[in-house]
Amino acid sequence: MSAIGLYVPGTGPLYRAPAWAKLLGLLAAGVALLAAADHRIALGALAASLLAYPVVGLAPARAWGVLRVLWPFLLAIALFQVLFGEWETAVRLCAQLAALVLLANVVTLTTRVREMLDLFERVARPLRHVGVAPDRVALVLALTIRSIPMVADAWRTSQEAYRARGLSGRPHLLVVPVIVQLLRMADATGEALVARGIDDDTRA
Known part of the structure; x- marks a missing residue:
């Protein structure tokens, strides 16, 4: 955990x-x-x-x-x-x-996450006048909150692999594996959003 x-x-x-x-x-x-x-x-x-x-x-x-x-x-x-x-x-x-x-x-x-997102959505409501959708703001914040444990998990997984290989004294070697894991997570999240019909507004 x-x-x-x-x-x-x-x-x-x-x-x-x-x-x-x-x-x-x-x-x-x-x-x-x-x-x-x-x-x-x-x-x-x-x-x-x-x-x-x-x-x-x-x-x-x-x-x-x-x-x-x-x-x-x-x-x-x-x-x-x-x-x-x-x-x-x-x-x-x-x-x-x-x-x-x-x-x-x-x-x-x-x-509670729902309470936090409801608050941010209410705060963002005035932005409707400039073309910003409050529900999209809430979605971005939800993804941001979700990314916190994802970053921690990626760091912990990389540390475990680092120790399993008998490496020590070179913590900079953790940077690339963490970035790769985060990119994979981001890609999976994007695919899930597209699959659910939640994508950007660039369509004609």
Whole structure:
């Protein structure tokens, strides 16, 4: 089971909160973190985001799973900042990114997909006046949400194959297999949409 995924049934105040409130809170947290621009505050936010999982009833393993998928990107950011900037900036950026991804995953895991899509469709309704179909916006967002666990699964599968071949010390070799798997998934998704009559509007 992927640590990054879709709705996990549960109870509690966060589960009962409306989707708009959770997304607004996530936006506020992101703005506050970026505005503060302090590595100590960013580390505090990271610790709070890790504690949020057991507090809302989610297994701590889900939080560690998120970090396991994210660590190569965090490492790249940290190395670049340490080499060409300051270590405080490296700590701040990595902690900010990790905290926001963890919090976003909490929102995803505690919000039904249908509720999230209904919210986005309502928000997109004014765009009808400029020729944008709200249901298409909801479809794009649904595919985006679905791609989150797909990316995690592709990364995990590539890691397992990497270890099975006895490879080590060359994590860059994972990049191409992950991209190939994602392209295959995207191709399969496109074929499924076409088979169901959901395609672009380029037809005459």
